[in-house]
Amino acid sequence: MIRIHFIFSFLVGLSLxxxxxxxxxxPIYGNREAEExxxxxxxxxxxxxxxxxxxxxxxxxxxxxxxxxxxxxxxxSNFFFTHCPTICPTMQRNLLKxxxxxxxxxxxxxxxxxxxxxxxxxxxxxxxxxxxGVDSEQWQFVTGDKASIYKxxxxxxxYAKEDKNVPGGYDHQGYLVLVDHDKRIRAAYDGTxxxxxxxxxxxxxxxxxxxx
Numbered sequence: 001m002i003r004i005h006f007i008f009s010f011l012v013g014l015s016l017x018x019x020x021x022x023x024x025x026x027p028i029y030g031n032r033e034a035e036e037x038x039x040x041x042x043x044x045x046x047x048x049x050x051x052x053x054x055x056x057x058x059x060x061x062x063x064x065x066x067x068x069x070x071x072x073x074x075x076x077s078n079f080f081f082t083h084c085p086t087i088c089p090t091m092q093r094n095l096l097k098x099x100x101x102x103x104x105x106x107x108x109x110x111x112x113x114x115x116x117x118x119x120x121x122x123x124x125x126x127x128x129x130x131x132x133g134v135d136s137e138q139w140q141f142v143t144g145d146k147a148s149i150y151k152x153x154x155x156x157x158x159y160a161k162e163d164k165n166v167p168g169g170y171d172h173q174g175y176l177v178l179v180d181h182d183k184r185i186r187a188a189y190d191g192t193x194x195x196x197x198x199x200x201x202x203x204x205x206x207x208x209x210x211x212x
Contacts, residue, residue, distance in 0.1 A: 024206050025206075025210060026178075026186040026187055026203055026206055026207055026210075027186065027187070028049050028184050028185070028186060029050070029157070029184075029185040029186065029187065029188070030049060030050025030157070030184070030185055031050050032047050032048060032049050032050065033047070033048045049182075049184050050184070050185065051182065051183040051184055052067065052152075052155055052156065052179060052183040052184075052185070053155060054066065054067050055067055055144075055148070055152060056144075057113070057142035057143065057144045057148070057149075058122055058142060058143050058144065059122065059125070059140050059141060059142050060122055060125035060126040060128075060129050060140070060141040060142075061122065061126065062122040062123075065140055065142065067183065069109070069137075069140065070109055070111070070179075070183075071181075072181055073106065073107060073108060073109050073181065074107065074108050074109075074178065074179065074180055074181065074204070074207050074208065074211075075108065075109040075110060075111055075179050076095065076098060076108075076109075076110050076111070076176050076177065076178055076179070076200070076204075077110075077111040077112070077113070077156060077176075077177045077179060078091060078092075078095060078111075078112055078113070078158075078174070078175060078176050078177065078191060079112075079113045079114075079115050079149075079153050079156070079158050079160050079172050079173075079175075080092060080112055080113070080114065080115070080172075081114050081115050081116035081119070081120055081168065081170055082114065082116065082119070082120050082124055082125065082128045083116070083119065083168060084168050084170070085167045085168050086167055086168065087174040087191075087192050088174070090174075090191070090192045091174040091176070091191035091192055092112070092132065092191075094176070094191050094192070094197045095110060095112070095176060095191060096132055096133065096134075097197070098110065098200075098201070098204070099134060099138065099139050100133075101201075102138075102204075103136065103138065104136075104138070105138075107208055107211070108138075108204065108208070109138050109139070109140070110138060110139040110140070111139075111140050111142065112139070112140070112141045112142070113142055113143075113144075113149055113152060113153070114141065114142065114143045114149070115149055115150070115153070115160045115162075115170050115172055116169075116170060117143060117144065117145055117146045117149060120143050121143065122143065125141040125142075125143060126141075128141065129141050146162070153172070156175075156177050156185065156188075157177075157185070157188065158172065158173050158175050158177065158188075159171070159172060159173045160172040160173070174190060174191045174192050175188040175189065175190065175191060176188070176189045176190075176191040176197075176200055177189075178200065178203060178204065178207065180207060180210075181211060186203070186207055187200075187203055
């Protein structure tokens with residue numbers, strides 16, 4: 001009886017240890033579809049997740065960048081405009097905390113899309129980046145035509161709209177969106193909320209460990 005109890009306790013201990021050592025994984029957000037394909041003569045079902053589509057935008061250095069800039073990296077993306085009088089200053093200061101912590105770390109990058117396609121030219125974005133203290137290509141500030149930028153916001157599930165009735169003339173959400181190596185959205189956080197920002201810090205570490 002004692003031997004059986006010892007074996008049972010040992011197995012429970014192994015099970016608990018496995019649970020503790022198993023890597024936590026973040027969920028994958030967005031629509032998904034089931035796709036059937038034949039592998040070695042067997043039909044298997046694969047899950048196709050929503051991904052950020054390919055793009056071309058002009059950055060703060062007047063250089064066209066594409067999604068290839070973020071290959072084999074996780075990145076945090078958001079939507080803002082440089083003269084925003086409401087949520088943007090807080091959101092960008094919080095994103096700056098991540099930039100400062102991970103500056104020089106090739107595993108992570110940052111991407112801010114301006115929704116003010118009229119005013120936020122590359123030179124304006126460059127001046128804005130300099131004032132923030134951003135001096136590396138690790139954080140890209142990009143602009144594009146209205147249709148491209150707003151369609152991209154839809155792909156990140158972030159609301160953005162030109163609206164003359166709101167302060168600054170643009171209405172948008174202050175989400176910081178966490179994207180993985182496969183361009184899949186793993187989570188979104190309120191960039192103006194301290195608790196959400198701390199959660200993002202934790203989840204960035206979790207996602208980085210996923211690729212170790």
